[in-house]
Amino acid sequence: MIIISGIKRNFSDTAVMSGRMMRHTFRSIDTLITVVAMPIMMLLLFVYVFGGAMNTGSIDYINFLVPGIVLFTIASGVAYTAVRLNNDVTAGIFDRFYSMPISKSSILGGHVLNSVVFNMFSVILVLLVALLIGFRPEAGLAEWLIVIGIVLLFTLAMTWVAVTFGLLANSSEGAGVFAYPMLALLFISSAFVPTESMPGIVRAFAEHQPMTPLIEAVRSLLMNEPVGNNALIAVIWCVGILIAFYIAAMQIYKCKAA
Amino acid sequence: MIKTDTAISVIGLEKSFKNVKVLQNINFTVRKGSIFALLGSNGAGKTTTIKILSTLIKPDQGSAQVCGFDVVRQPHQVREEISLTGQNAAVDGVLTGRENLRLIGKLRHLPDTNKKADALLERFDLLEAADRRVATYSGGMRRRLDLSMSLLGTPSVVFLDEPTTGLDPQSRITMWKIIKDLAHSGVTVFLTTQYLDEADQLADQIFILDKGKIVAEGTASELKKLLPHGHIELRFRNEKEVQTAHNLLGDYKVSLDGENQALIVTTDGSIKQMTDILNRLQNAGLSVAEFAQKLPTLEDVFLTIIGENQGKEYVK
Numbered sequence A: 001m002i003i004i005s006g007i008k009r010n011f012s013d014t015a016v017m018s019g020r021m022m023r024h025t026f027r028s029i030d031t032l033i034t035v036v037a038m039p040i041m042m043l044l045l046f047v048y049v050f051g052g053a054m055n056t057g058s059i060d061y062i063n064f065l066v067p068g069i070v071l072f073t074i075a076s077g078v079a080y081t082a083v084r085l086n087n088d089v090t091a092g093i094f095d096r097f098y099s100m101p102i103s104k105s106s107i108l109g110g111h112v113l114n115s116v117v118f119n120m121f122s123v124i125l126v127l128l129v130a131l132l133i134g135f136r137p138e139a140g141l142a143e144w145l146i147v148i149g150i151v152l153l154f155t156l157a158m159t160w161v162a163v164t165f166g167l168l169a170n171s172s173e174g175a176g177v178f179a180y181p182m183l184a185l186l187f188i189s190s191a192f193v194p195t196e197s198m199p200g201i202v203r204a205f206a207e208h209q210p211m212t213p214l215i216e217a218v219r220s221l222l223m224n225e226p227v228g229n230n231a232l233i234a235v236i237w238c239v240g241i242l243i244a245f246y247i248a249a250m251q252i253y254k255c256k257a258a
Numbered sequence B: 001m002i003k004t005d006t007a008i009s010v011i012g013l014e015k016s017f018k019n020v021k022v023l024q025n026i027n028f029t030v031r032k033g034s035i036f037a038l039l040g041s042n043g044a045g046k047t048t049t050i051k052i053l054s055t056l057i058k059p060d061q062g063s064a065q066v067c068g069f070d071v072v073r074q075p076h077q078v079r080e081e082i083s084l085t086g087q088n089a090a091v092d093g094v095l096t097g098r099e100n101l102r103l104i105g106k107l108r109h110l111p112d113t114n115k116k117a118d119a120l121l122e123r124f125d126l127l128e129a130a131d132r133r134v135a136t137y138s139g140g141m142r143r144r145l146d147l148s149m150s151l152l153g154t155p156s157v158v159f160l161d162e163p164t165t166g167l168d169p170q171s172r173i174t175m176w177k178i179i180k181d182l183a184h185s186g187v188t189v190f191l192t193t194q195y196l197d198e199a200d201q202l203a204d205q206i207f208i209l210d211k212g213k214i215v216a217e218g219t220a221s222e223l224k225k226l227l228p229h230g231h232i233e234l235r236f237r238n239e240k241e242v243q244t245a246h247n248l249l250g251d252y253k254v255s256l257d258g259e260n261q262a263l264i265v266t267t268d269g270s271i272k273q274m275t276d277i278l279n280r281l282q283n284a285g286l287s288v289a290e291f292a293q294k295l296p297t298l299e300d301v302f303l304t305i306i307g308e309n310q311g312k313e314y315v316k
């Protein structure tokens, strides 16, 4: 794939490209507000307003809630990756890059790297707020490392979904639309309420879609409880989505360029 | 065979989009250091030609070489030699002008990007706005920045796709001067335009493209000989005068513009005919309120040349 000559050039081009996207991200206040403030509001709303009515058994509601909020942060954050990428495609700066002697993978790579870094930044901010209002994880170093790995993998998978839609859409308004089904999947999962409380058919769906094993795995790891095979299922889902959308995006990218 | 003074050579280029033939049997060569203009109206295939030459899309048939490199087989070498300034200013609105230039410099791995960026900002009169976001720039400033970004890597061939479309007259003249200076410094300029006067002002060689085919080629003066004769517009103060004048000039090809109380007279552009017309009017005691010589437009050129072409096809 990219492991031909010019790996060094590839890295430096990708770094320059993602530096550009970082400027984009941190210069638009509305992105920061939407991507960071929205999940924090959700967190506060669920903990202080709905939390009292939630029955999550032995686990404190805030500890139950945080993994879902983390995924929410990422699923809404990648919508901006799609929008920015789409802006580049429709505004013609892609043609300029494409006619330059730079590594082709750096053009998408810059967006991908920026997406990962920015979403990790948002997740850390959200976690800090959670800690402030009583989130108390019991994970050791090993569990934390696995959590970080899973979250990174999820971010990467979601980013390639975003890249696909960013390349496909005819306008930047359309580019971010895929985020809504992602968020819907989160709401019909064990992110906010235990699946046991759901009626039969909804529960069956909730337990067999990718978000639930992800959340269950992260939750168990953070609370230092037995993970079962949730972590494995979560990783398989993420890798599957990642590969499928990577291939789709590259295919579309090649068509756009040729 | 490629001669050493050839910058671009195109042989038998064809391109279709979903069975619609967009380019058909295009052939031309561009001399190093010259300005080449591809003249054509909207949808003629200008952008498609530029995209093929700048390696963005592949031709269906035929070959194209830029600086001796084949655009299909050696795209990377071609990209080292060229710069593309697309139809839409390809600048980053969120970054400042200076940051835009530095971005391109870093991607081209230039040794002293910052110094070169500053020099270009000065040369293109953008120093004052250098640290403002490009989103706040005027159309002319965007085009100048766009072009300066293209020049950062000191390319030997520059592609300019409609560099002055949408610019105000002042910015247009500035852009013309920049393009001329560029060619003087030895860069080969390949530009597309919809304006005959632009091609006339700038180009050493003009090719007229219509519906994907080259319909005429030559220097500006060669092409002008193909143009229809010029016409003049005579405006009068009232209907009656227009009518009298119409009768007086009956042996010319005259059309009436009743709404504006004006006559449009086709001439061969000679002083002799012009004097004759004005003399006749004066002798009849008619005074012309307004007199204007109309230059042939690109539309006229197309109509003549394409009309001839269709005629030929008809004969065949």
Ligand SMILES: Nc1ncnc2c1ncn2[C@@H]1O[C@H](COP(=O)(O)OP(=O)(O)O)[C@@H](O)[C@H]1O
Pocket (backbone or CB within 6 Å): B017, B018, B022, B040, B041, B042, B043, B044, B045, B046, B047, B048, B049
């Ligand atoms: N990607 C494409 N898919 C289908 N048709 C296209 C595409 N690009 C251009 N065309 C068509 O090809 C013709 C020539 O387009 P273009 O080269 O952009 O013309 P110009 O730049 O001279 O205005 C037009 O009819 C246009 O609609």
Ligand SMILES: [Mg+2]
Pocket (backbone or CB within 6 Å): B046, B047, B048, B087, B161
């Ligand atoms: Mg065009």
